[in-house]
Amino acid sequence: MAELAKRLERLFLKLDHTALLVEQTLADALFAVENGNDEDAEVVIHSDKTIDRREVETERECIRLLALYQPAAVVLRRICFVVKANSDLERIADYCVKIAKRSRRLKREGIAMTTFPAFYTLAEEVGETLRQTIKLFTLRQEEDQRDMTADGISGMDTAYAIIAKDKEVLDVVFREYLEQAIQAEAMFHGRLKTWYELCAQGRSLERIGDLCANIAQDAVFMISGEIIRHGGAAPEDSE
16 A cells, blocks of 8 residues: 555645646736736636646546555545545636636726726635645645644644635625626626626636635545535534
8 A cells, every 4th residue: 555655645746736837827817817918818728728638637547546446534535635626726727717818808898907906805815715725735644643734734724714714705805896896887888798707707716716615625524534515514513
């Protein structure tokens, strides 16, 4: 099983690398929002193709490990985590592409995102949430059997903080953004599609936050074996 441990470690390193690429893709997408030109959007699209390829490679490796070693318990949960987080990272990259492409159309319509300050607040909060989520890919087994992030913080604490922030911060700021968009609806008279694009721009960021929360929920399962999706038990309910 020593070989399985080595391959699993490499798998997590690969996932961590993909996550860093996704983080850069989000930064590039937000840069495209500022400029709204084709070149900046193409950078994001090109990155997405690389992430798509890595997603397939990682999934294939997970399937190989499952077939060769038929793992159980913690090892099985770790591989399942990689499969699901790998898919969520690819979806985050897809939303980054949507943001970048949409930025060009809004720019052509003369829409300045600076008119909607909640967008930038949401972008900053989502970016920080993604950075915290990436810490979950550096989990390592400690002697006391608790998974810890690379900086020594409990993986469970990090995961629950991400889940809470999605509901308590990201969803709230997204609603503020929608309110600002609704208040500006009059300036889109005869351009309903453009107004929809504006609303969808914030929605893409909000969905990235949701996907980070999904990864965090799966991290809780990987560490503890407890499923907390769809209203599952919170920490105080599981004692």
